[in-house]
Every structure is written in C-alpha cells, then in structure tokens.
Amino acid sequence: MPSLSREVWRRKWEDKRVNACWVEIYKEHLRNSNRAKGQKGWVYLQRLAGTLNCPEFWRTLPGTIPFQASGRPNPLSLEESCALQQFHTVSSSTHNLLGLQRREEKIPNDLRWQEGGGNILLSTDVPFLSRHHRDTLFGDRKLDSILLGEGWIRFTWTKSELPKIITGVGYYISVGICDDESFIALNIHKTIDDVYDTVALNGQHPFSKWLLSLEGDEGRGVGKEQIAKAMRNALKLTFEATRYHAVRELQDFITKWNQIENLSPNLVCPVTSFNETMFQAPGAAALFPTNYGVPPTASSQRGKADPQPRTAATKPSRTKRGRIKTGGTKSK
Numbered sequence: 001m002p003s004l005s006r007e008v009w010r011r012k013w014e015d016k017r018v019n020a021c022w023v024e025i026y027k028e029h030l031r032n033s034n035r036a037k038g039q040k041g042w043v044y045l046q047r048l049a050g051t052l053n054c055p056e057f058w059r060t061l062p063g064t065i066p067f068q069a070s071g072r073p074n075p076l077s078l079e080e081s082c083a084l085q086q087f088h089t090v091s092s093s094t095h096n097l098l099g100l101q102r103r104e105e106k107i108p109n110d111l112r113w114q115e116g117g118g119n120i121l122l123s124t125d126v127p128f129l130s131r132h133h134r135d136t137l138f139g140d141r142k143l144d145s146i147l148l149g150e151g152w153i154r155f156t157w158t159k160s161e162l163p164k165i166i167t168g169v170g171y172y173i174s175v176g177i178c179d180d181e182s183f184i185a186l187n188i189h190k191t192i193d194d195v196y197d198t199v200a201l202n203g204q205h206p207f208s209k210w211l212l213s214l215e216g217d218e219g220r221g222v223g224k225e226q227i228a229k230a231m232r233n234a235l236k237l238t239f240e241a242t243r244y245h246a247v248r249e250l251q252d253f254i255t256k257w258n259q260i261e262n263l264s265p266n267l268v269c270p271v272t273s274f275n276e277t278m279f280q281a282p283g284a285a286a287l288f289p290t291n292y293g294v295p296p297t298a299s300s301q302r303g304k305a306d307p308q309p310r311t312a313a314t315k316p317s318r319t320k321r322g323r324i325k326t327g328g329t330k331s332k
Contacts, residue, residue, distance in 0.1 A: 019054050026052060042066050042075055042128075049130035058132065065133065067119040074119060078133055084119055086144070086158045091123040091188065093153050093281035120154075123189040131194050138191035140164065143176035143200055146186070153281055155188055155200060165192055168232055171239035172198040175212065181205050184278045185242040199242045207271040207278075211235065214267070222260060222267065230257060242279040250274055 026048070030036045035044040045064045058064070063075035067087065081087070126134070142160040146153065155176065166173040172193055173185075181204045191198040201208050214231040218224050237250040251274045258268055 019052070022052055023054055023057050026057070039073065046128050046130050046133065049133055055132070058130075059136075065121070065129065065137070066125050067121055069119050070117065076119070078136055081119075081137055082140075086156060087119045087121060089121045089123050089126065089155045089157065089189065091153045091155070093148070093151055126189040134190060134194075135192050138165070138198075143174035143188075146176045146178035146200055146202065148178065148180055148282060153186065165198060166235060167192075168236055170196065171236045172196050173201050173235055173239055174198055175201045175203045175208070177203045179204070180282055182278075182282050183280065184208060184274075185238055186279070186281060187242050197243065199239050201238065205278075207269065210269050210271070211238070222263065227267070241274070245276055245279075247274050247276055247279065 030045075033044070035041065042064055045061065049058045049061075049064065052058075059078045062077050064078055065076050065081045067074045067076050067081070076084075129137070138157065140159060141157040142162060142164040144156040144158040146155055164174065166175070172191065174188075174191070181202070183202055184205045184207050185202060186200045188198045188200050190196070201211075203209070203212070211231065211234050214227055214234070216224075218227065222230070233253060234250075237246070237253055240246040241250045254269050254272065254274070257263075258272065
C-alpha cells in the first residue's frame with residue numbers, strides 16, 4: 001500500500017509533470033487507505049487537502065465536505081459545494097457563553113433546524129476543514145439570516161457579489177438578519193481565517209444599525225476620517241466583546257463617543273448600556289451563568305484560605321544530589 005510521509009506532505013512542487021506523478025500516488029493511496037473511507041473519511045481527506053500543490057485535484061475530489069440534507073449525510077466535493085447558491089451552518093447556542101466552539105460539543109438532534117431543506121454543515125465539523133476549503137467555501141458568501149431554536153442556531157450563507165465578511169486588524173464580522181433583536185452579536189466559527197472565528201452581527205439590533213450607518217456618514221463635531229476610525233474601533237470592540245467578553249471596553253468607548261461636544265444627532269449611539277447577554281444566544285445565560293469580565297468581589301473570595309508563608313522548617317532545600325528535602329524529621 002503506498003504511504004505518504006509527513007515530509008513529502010510539506011513539499012509543494014511547481015513542475016506540473018512532478019505534480020501529475022504525485023496526483024497518481026495520492027489517488028492510489030486514497031484507493032487503498034481505510035482512513036479515507038467510511039463516514040469519517042472526509043476528516044482524513046481534509047488532513048491531506050492542500051498538502052499537494054494541485055488545487056484542481058482537491059477541488060474535484062468527492063466527499064470532502066460533510067454536508068447533511070434531510071437529516072442524512074450528503075458529502076460533497078469542493079466544486080459541488082461552491083455551486084450551491086445557499087447552504088446553512090448549525091451551531092449549539094450554548095457555546096456562545098465561552099465565545100468558542102468546542103469540537104466535542106453536541107448539537108441538539110432537533111429536526112427543526114432542517115426546516116426549509118437545503119444542505120447543512122455542522123459547526124463542529126468546520127474546524128476540521130482545511131484552510132483552502134474554508135476560504136473557498138465562505139470567501140464569496142455573505143451571512144444572509146440567523147435562525148434561533150431551542151439549543152441551536154442556524155446561519156444561512158448565500159452567494160453574493162456585495163461585501164461579504166468585514167475584516168480588519170484582528171476581527172472578522174459578517175452581518176445577518178434575525179427576528180430576535182435582543183442580542184447584538186454571536187460567535188460563529190472560522191470562515192476565512194485560520195486563527196480567528198467569525199462573529200455574526202445582528203443587523204436588526206439598534207446598535208448594529210447605528211454602527212453600520214457610520215460608513216460614509218458625516219456630521220457636526222467630528223470629521224469623516226474620525227468617523228471612519230470610530231467605526232473600525234467599534235467593530236473591533238464588538239468582536240472582542242463577543243469573543244472575549246470585553247464588554248466594558250466597548251461600553252467605555254461608546255460613552256466617550258457620545259460625550260463629544262456638538263455631536264450630530266445622527267452620530268449619537270442609541271445604545272448606551274451594554275451587558276454580556278447582548279453577545280450570547282438568547283436564553284443561554286440562564287442555563288450557564290458566567291461572570292466573565294467582572295472582577296471578583298469580596299464575597300466571592302470568602303472561604304478561601306490565605307496562602308501560608310513558608311518557614312525555615314518547611315521551606316524546601318536541595319541536597320548535593322539535587323533531591324528535595326522538606327526540613328522534617330529524617331525517616332529511618
């Protein structure tokens with residue numbers, strides 16, 4: 001059975017003839033490898049994806065993306081996936097409490113997130129996709145809508161020529177429409193970056209409407225350049241409030257912004273108070289309350305014993321051989 005060493009995987013061959021030989025080796029390997037077969041075979045394919053400098057081979061390789069349709073597996077190639085006008089990703093609503101998606105977290109087996117049909121990709125599977133597959137899959141799509149269920153969230157992605165994912169230094173945000181206006185943003189999963197997850201901004205929330213209206217806006221008290229800078233800062237702080245629970249930083253920024261002298265009414269942020277529940281799935285905080293971003297109070301420290309200082313009798317010391325002795329009595 002042909003095998004592929006890790007050092008070979010790291011090589012990228014520019015010569016097309018060499019590539020063609022490696023493609024045949026890869027094909028033979030995949031035909032005989034048990035890892036590439038079965039329901040989880042796509043995971044092994046994704047581990048190999050991008051290791052060979054032949055995008056066309058990976059684009060047409062069958063079954064590399066584990067979509068579901070009507071509650072049943074419907075694995076597609078990257079080429080077939082890119083041809084979809086629309087698809088959905090489904091996340092557990094509780095992972096937003098921690099700002100990250102856990103791979104082992106189970107998504108409720110609720111067929112209601114299958115309503116409306118279409119192809120669905122579980123967010124727990126997204127981290128296993130290669131960088132190339134994720135970039136290609138989400139690069140030309142925008143977040144169309146957000147649907148909330150009991151313990152799950154469905155994100156709908158649609159092909160679009162408009163700006164898709166708002167990017168800046170350290171943030172990735174996509175705007176979607178949700179009937180529920182109680183939250184500002186939610187953490188989704190990785191899309192076009194290998195480090196940062198993408199955050200979904202609820203386009204129906206008053207804060208989101210104000211934030212997006214800043215683009216190209218002008219008024220008294222500030223200039224266009226200052227408005228553009230404020231929008232970038234607000235986007236990054238919104239991302240950090242969602243991912244890292246840095247709500248206080250966003251609160252301080254908006255408070256100072258609204259205090260600018262002679263600021264035009266159209267530039268004043270209508271939301272003046274923020275809390276962590278605005279950056280979580282509705283109802284999730286009641287299930288798993290947290291105090292991220294809140295310093296410990298005196299009451300929370302009660303019952304914790306102060307660390308005892310080491311005395312000469314208890315302070316560890318080393319023998320000539322490097323062994324540690326505690327200063328206690330010598331055992332026989």
